[in-house]
Amino acid sequence: MTPEVLAPWISLTLSVIALLSIVYGWFTSGEKAVAADLTAHKEAVSKGVKEVGETVSDLERRVQALEGELRHLPDREQAHRMEIALEKLNGRIDNLATKLDPVSAIADRWQELILEQAKK
Incomplete structure (x- = not known):
């Protein structure tokens, strides 16, 4: 094979590789943003779960205190x-x-x- 015959094929192959790289980069660039958003949402949910857990613990303590006060009432x-x-x-x-x-x-x-x- 002569270089004149291979040159168009090599050029086409390199163009396809470049085009595929651009398409892959375009599709995966949003993936980073989605991953960052997902991480932020996970942190917010875990923080909310902790706050809810603390609130439930406070309410349990208050209920126990009220039950203790109500035990001696007639x-x-x-x-x-x-x-x-x-x-x-x-x-x-x-x-x-x-x-x-x-x-x-x-x-x-x-x-x-x-x-x-x-x-x-």
């Missing part, structure tokens, strides 16, 4: 029994108040008697 049955006891106590106080009315009247009359005797 339940529904105990509150009902206390209401009944208070009603009984109010009834007894009202009964005592009605029984003390005559005593109060006696005290008032006694005071009037003492004041009248003091005037004499």
